[in-house]
Amino acid sequence: MIILRAESNADMNKDKREKAKIKTPYLNRELSWLAFNKRVLEEAFKRTNPIMERLRFLAITSSNLDEFFMVRVAGVKAQVKSKYQKIDDSGRTPQQLMDELHEKSQHFMQRQYSCLLRSIMPALLKEKITFAPISEMTQEQRKFAENYFDTMLFPVLTPLAVDGSRPFPMLANQSLNIAVRLKRKEKGEETCFAVVQVPSILPRYLELPSTGSERVFTLLEDIIIHKLGDLFELHDIKAASPFRLTRDSDLEIDEEAQDFLTEIQKSIKKRKRGRPVRLEILKKCDRPIREFLISMLRIKTPDIYELAGPLDLTFFSKFASEPEFSHLCFAPIIPVESADFAEEKDIFEVIREKDRLVYHPYESFDIVTKFITTAAEDANVLAIKQTLYRVSGHSPIIAALIKAAENGKQVTVLVELKARFDEENNINWAKKLEKSGCHVIYGLQGLKTHCKIALVVRREGEEIRRYLHLGTGNYNDSTARVYTDFGLFTARQAFGEDASLLFNVITGYSASPQYTHFVVAPQYMRDFFEKKIETEIQHAQAGEPSGITVKVNSLVDPKLISSLYKASQAGVKINLIVRGICCLLPGVEGVSENIRVISIVGQFLEHSRIFKFENGGEPLVYIGSADWMQRNLDRRVELVFPIVEEELKERLTSLLEMQLMDNFNARELGADGKYKAVSRRGKKRIHSQMIQYEEAQKRSNAIHVKGKNERFIPLHLSDVDKR
Template sequence: MTKQLSHYVNRDLSWIEFNRRVLSEAQHPDTPLLERMKFLAIVSSNLDEFMSVRVAGIQDQIKAGYHKKDFTGYTPGGLWIRLLKHTSAMVAEQYRTYRETLRGLEKEGIRFRRLQDLTSTQQSAMEIYFREIVFPVLTPMAVDQSRPFPLVHTKELYLAVLLHKEGSEMEEEPLFAIVQVPSILPRLVQIPGKINSKRTEFILLEDLIEKHMDTLFNGYIPATVDAFRLTRNADLTLNEEGAEDLLEEIEKELRRRRWGMPVRLEIARDMHPYALEILKEELEIGDNTIEIDGPLDLSFLMKLNGLVPGREHLRYGKLEPVYPEEFEESDDLFEVIRRRDVLLYHPYESFEAFNDFVTQAADDPDVLAIKMTLYRVSGDSSLVQALTKAAEQGKQVTVIVELKARFDEERNIAWARQLEKAGCHVVYGLIGLKIHAKMVLVVRREEDTLRRYVHVGTGNYNESTAKLYTDIGLFTSHPVIGIDASALFNEVTGYSVPHNWKAFAAAPTNLKERLFELIDREKDHALAGRPAKIIAKMNSLSNQDMIDKLYEASQAGVKIELIVRGVCCLRPGVPGRSENIRVISIVDRFLEHSRLSYFHNGGEEEVYLSSSDWMTRNLSRRVELMCPVLDGELRNILINILMLSLNDNVKNRELQSNGTYTTVTREGAPFRSQFEAMKIENWKNLL
């Protein structure tokens, strides 16, 4: 008898499918070779976060004796076994792809070498580099009765060394030590070559250290040297209600993260059994040990592109973001936004336009106040500099900094302190809620009144990721949106009853209910025999109530097209439940990150942009906003953007009812949505 499928796809198994789509970009013959290496690095980084957060959480449930099934039908124990199997298979496939790509790069003169294969001149150069640069920062750590096992930091690379004392019997039990491969030094060490050589050659830092290991242990002979890497539980468990100062509490938790419970141990292939036995015993790792046939942690490949000169055919062609033509009409951005709303589509349009907006607000003597949210900020942010300048000039500057933005906590703490020193009012969010909304409010004195200028977006105010992520930003001076923006800031920074929203919908108060109303309205149109359609684009869809609501709409006859880059727990194409739902995913050069919703509404079309995915955490445990696009021309532009994705027949993968994804094949010329979006006229032209 065939086992009946659950109504839902498991979230973590769906994530595995997403990372496979990333891996497929590294395997595709049309992906330039250096870009394939970047995708391999992304696969590793994704797996690190998945292991340290999602798998760590499942491990915690198992240890706590939790055996109940989730809404997709999995117990923690059963899911754990499947995830280990799937991730192990993925890693093996990732490293097969790595070796194949390396062979392709070797034909282009880009090689990873072993020290013993270098010329004597090159070996001498590497020995000098080791002695002068590497050796001074290495610390050998012996383990014996007087020296306990040292702290192994999460996601750092180490070498396990078995040693014999010179002159001792080799049959004696070896001594054990570990050496951390210093992350402060480049993992890829370039080997000097001949002048005008067309070759670019590297040696891995850990290989260089291994070959000189004897210099760290005078009087001892290294018998074996094996790489290993530990991943710990990195999820912060904050006692927010008991914390007098959230910033201090987060700083304490960041320190505790170093001692998080081990989740995964990666080891080099054919690691010496005795060394492995010591590691497993000391680290108490259990069964989650993965043997790697190649260098551990391929995230270092992200740097390879920048280390190889020339060879442009091995990269994607350069994208030069255009400055929005609307803002080229005048040096006064406020004048432009007063006349009409302006839409930005990153990375095809430049993030500099947003920086210019904040900079102008900081410099303008008529601007009285600037309020904004910061979730993830780039390392060298001109935005923070502009806010600092505004505060120093006496403007009221309020910045809501989300300290709980995972893996960006330390950076955000640093920015928060810098802003406070400049005189900004810094708010660290709310107890139990992350501030994930993307919004800026500028209050400006104009003649006898005050006018509000608002920017709302789908992505973080981060100029680095704005070159890599597809996101939408909207500038508007519409008074209703301005009133809602003021109300949302007041709710976060002060005491305020929930606002009666006129334009926005906001989580956790009414965003979910508003989406349900919009879906139900389409359902009513369908039941009345009128055309009914929903198109929604997001990163993830995993909220059970939302999925059930979409199933209801599908059963009523609403045509639903979902563009979900990552996790999708909805099962499309099931007769009697979801046959009117199509789900696609696009993984390509840029990270699809924008959140858009379209509702046909009996021909009175409505389009919304949002900071929120349709996940439980976004709808109930975060401050999010959804904003309507009121300008008809801009609505059509957003519909064009959605249609670009739906018409993609190159990078489009369609979710099947069994939870797997297949390549979309369609007659006609190849249509690659991101490459088509580089031609601005393809989405700016009206339908």
């Protein structure tokens, strides 16, 4: 957007504000997401990162892109197909956006393979790690690979012929397949085709025998292609090429269905056969095979991505996590015992004394698990109520809730079945919880329940006291080792009363209550944040201290963005730490000159949400589960809550200030819509993530915590999926 200069100096500010009202800059959500994934890819290019971490970042970009196509691109394609013509907030029609997404995605994927083949593979070679095609194998290595095919692969593979009586198979979403062009060995037979799926149940790569310290690997698809003759003995193999299909995987759920659990299960099955949205093939793909796939899949040319190979880079996450490569990874961060819980006291006594704040992954998630497991065993605990959005595969939280129910406590759990791509996992957990005697709620009609809250009701003498854990992240012990999140433990009576009101809304038919401290979406949160921004405007206009600092995963909501622009024009200084999508454009003359936006992408995924308002010199600090997106404010049950203890406020303020000074992992968004690394020239290196870890260690060491860290096992980002 171009803003014309005012014609007279006297009316300059007025003109600028008027032009801002006519059209405010808004970056497209999908394009902003691609810019985020580009920042992750930059970490794969960064030579100062250990080589296996670079490979891991590359795999993360591939995993991210898969989900982007399955959900976001599929959604835009659906709009185009339905002839939807409405212009979005960035000024694009669906077709214009789709054209731009195709172009930028093609460029991005080419950059991925440039990173792999020109930067990472040469670096691996220096570490004596190589991937060898069949043509480059020694005789011993080829024999080893062929034997592996005979003993392990051949019994698993199912060659699928495609002809008049055998239609093209329904291929699983994201599966890696090999298309084969054949001719019968007898003369005069026409060309025919077949498909062989590369089995995902086996490791994608195989280590070959080698001499000395060299490590040599090969890929399953290379072995299968080499041995295709064993699968099609009556045919000559004319050509073979790997391909990969991505399908529309956004669920369409009838939330008024009588059996919601069954409806979710039906929708999951539909996801596996959604319409194709992307076909990945090799650049050297045989032309007749290419035409065959286009015909069978009915896919359009813009949806075809020709790549240098290998296809599907996500397997490199597992490869980079091989124990033998640990010396080529980041030094593991071992979570310390939280200083707030270091005293040898009953956990409930510690929480009664004052509010406690735990910062993961620098401080161990074990204390959250201990809170639930202790409650499960405590004879004085009467009830436990908790929300679960995403949990790990072997969740100790689930085990503790089951134990609590078996011990006769009232256990109520909301398991959000609509947590995207975790639906099946959550269904399994929900069934286990129900079998143990827990009351299980499957979420609310029309809303996702995304708030992170656990309530323990305990009898203490003649009184009933409520203990709470309120978080910014999921109750997931795996992701808690690589996602930065805060958890507040409190026994404040007013917080406990608010928690009971919230659970009554979630589990029953209660009307939206008036909370004392909680800020809950979708009823109150949008209005709350808009009023807080307006209050800062009033403070600025009155010459009082004003300012807004926000740390979120995504900033998308147009109304809040407009409010921030208004605040900037009123002179409010605004600092935004937005890891992923940011549709706000900072630094635009007359619109957002007082707004700064940075994104931090590093060893840990920045996941916490923090909101600070200067409030005329009496700062208010809130944390919670909500990002500033329409879905969080209008279509989800979200929870944001105040930090009351001054000590904890100062701790969070210090973190925000540290991250705003980061010049190691931070990138700043400019008025041109592009991110650039924060300049470090002439400045001391500030690596906020490592500084926070050092601070956690100092706090822990200061109270002489010894011998409690041995049980913490380092975990890499790839072990908990994606960014």
